[in-house]
Amino acid sequence: MKDIDDSSIVRNGNSLIVAYDHGTEHGPVDFEPNPESADPQHVFDVAKHNAVTALAVQKGVAEAFRELDDSDEVNLLVKLNGNSALPKREDYYSPKQCSVQYAVEELGAEAVGYTMYQGSINEDRMWGEFREVQEEARKYGVPVVMWSYPRGKGIEENPDYSGQKDPEVVAYGARLGLELGADMVKCKYPGKQDDWKKLEKNIGEMKSVMSGGSKRSDRAFLQDVHATIEVGGNGLAVGRNVFQREDPGELLDKLEGIIFEGKTPEEVL
Numbered sequence: 119m120k121d122i123d124d125s126s127i128v129r130n131g132n133s134l135i136v137a138y139d140h141g142t143e144h145g146p147v148d149f150e151p152n153p154e155s156a157d158p159q160h161v162f163d164v165a166k167h168n169a170v171t172a173l174a175v176q177k178g179v180a181e182a183f184r185e186l187d188d189s190d191e192v193n194l195l196v197k198l199n200g201n202s203a204l205p206k207r208e209d210y211y212s213p214k215q216c217s218v219q220y221a222v223e224e225l226g227a228e229a230v231g232y233t234m235y236q237g238s239i240n241e242d243r244m245w246g247e248f249r250e251v252q253e254e255a256r257k258y259g260v261p262v263v264m265w266s267y268p269r270g271k272g273i274e275e276n277p278d279y280s281g282q283k284d285p286e287v288v289a290y291g292a293r294l295g296l297e298l299g300a301d302m303v304k305c306k307y308p309g310k311q312d313d314w315k316k317l318e319k320n321i322g323e324m325k326s327v328m329s330g331g332s333k334r335s336d337r338a339f340l341q342d343v344h345a346t347i348e349v350g351g352n353g354l355a356v357g358r359n360v361f362q363r364e365d366p367g368e369l370l371d372k373l374e375g376i377i378f379e380g381k382t383p384e385e386v387l
């Protein structure tokens with residue numbers, strides 16, 4: 119990837135990625151607040167909103183989209199790894215089930231994503247998988263987005279850390295994205311604007327997007343998004359806060375104002 123700014127998932131430096139891999143990560147429970155969202159076609163249509171620069175899905179859902187007549191209206195970001203909430207594991211691990219080659223050549227991916235559980239006892243193994251992804255992505259010229267999710271025993275059992283949203287932990291995870299060659303990291307908001315500022319100071323020119331999290335009020339959600347943008351963040355990768363709403367377009371309009379037009383939450387609410 120020469121310059122992620124030239125890729126289709128970035129517009130004027132920023133991104134709004136709709137994530138729709140929850141059927142894998144959490145199961146159908148995430149679709150209950152808005153049953154329409156269980157239908158991939160519904161979320162595909164949501165992702166046609168002008169504000170959305172990419173739709174992140176797993177391989178099987180991407181295969182279904184590829185068959186649609188209007189499949190070129192949405193930029194696909196294929197998630198190459200993922201894990202369900204069903205097994206009991208010793209620690210976090212997200213196995214890879216799609217290659218960059220398959221994602222780009224067969225599915226038409228314009229970007230790829232990989233979840234990294236920094237701090238898990240499986241971190242070393244995931245580094246090896248990420249290396250392959252990152253090097254293959256460079257060959258194909260597609261950006262790599264790292265779902266930066268430090269969690270697991272190394273975090274939980276370290277008395278210096280207060281958990282996966284500890285600002286040090288979030289910043290460390292993001293920094294590893296830079297060190298390992300990601301083009302963009304998706305991170306949880308640690309809770310304060312200064313904490314995101316610290317994250318930004320440690321990632322050079324790499325892009326950062328805030329992770330959506332569970333559904334909240336428009337105001338609370340938009341304030342956090344805006345807080346990250348103000349200190350150098352590049353947007354959002356969001357699932358539940360969009361597809362669990364009855365009218366996702368309404369929130370996407372507001373997000374467009376904040377992420378791409380420099381507006382404040384007060385101006386868009």
Ligand code: FBP
Nearest residue numbers: 137139140143330331332356357358
């Ligand atoms: P949300 O905005 O709904 O949190 O979606 C973003 C995302 O990263 C999804 O890609 C993923 O399915 C989910 O969050 C996993 O979140 P967590 O591991 O925190 O439950």
